[in-house]
Amino acid sequence: MNRRQGRPGSKQPLDQVYPVVFSGISMKNRQHCFLHLLQAEAAYNELLDKASKVRQELSQIVFLGEELETLIKDFGVAMDADEMSMFNWHLTNLEYANVGLLSQLSLAFWDQDDPYDMGGDHCFLSGGNGRLVPALAENVPIIFLKTVHVIRYGRDSVKVTTRGQLFEGDMALCTVPLRVLKSGSTRFILELPQQKLDKIKRLDFGLLNKVAMLFPFMF
């Protein structure tokens, strides 16, 4: 997930492109709602960039939330209620994307996985993403409704047990969700290495709710 928003290619210093935001003078014309959104987005991206620069100069442990609060005050960002609410949306989205409170994220390391992010623009697959599934599943036997209870693995083979059935193979790729691994409902024999168990315990995940709304007309 790209935690910075908008199009990075079009970045310019915020005080040149959106003087309204940094001067703290709010626009009163609500027809400029879309402009507000862009301003809040640009301000948000700009502050993240400033926070990245600042961290190189800091020796002590500083949290991202703390630094953003300082920068918000220093630059007088999002002073009016509309801009503030959009700005807050970005901050909340950042917490969701990082599965953690900004007040608990390290300024130095919060985005250390960014270089491994998937780049490029979003795209639309004609015919829908559903086309990918049959193509990927071609000639792959898929057995539904088999809950794996035990995975016995050794150097040369693996035995996977579901209720009343045993599957054997040279190796198994286990892709059950983290929640399932945390619950311990799938037993590994041998037990997983301690390092993996510790990571399963430490890693967390976010909660995502999506609301679908169907309108009787297009707008």
Ligand SMILES: Cc1cc2nc3c(=O)[nH]c(=O)nc-3n(C[C@H](O)[C@H](O)[C@H](O)COP(=O)(O)OP(=O)(O)OC[C@H]3O[C@@H](n4cnc5c(N)ncnc54)[C@H](O)[C@@H]3O)c2cc1C
């Ligand atoms: C509401 C919602 C909206 C999302 N929207 C997007 C989006 O727009 N774009 C996007 O990129 N991602 C989205 N995601 C995230 C995406 O769906 C997940 O990241 C992705 O599906 C994870 O794939 P996975 O194979 O790791 O796990 P899963 O898709 O969860 O697959 C794990 C499978 O393991 C099976 N399983 C579990 N336990 C056992 C067991 N003991 N034995 C056998 N099988 C078992 C489960 O039944 C499941 O089929 C969304 C997620 C949610 C919840």
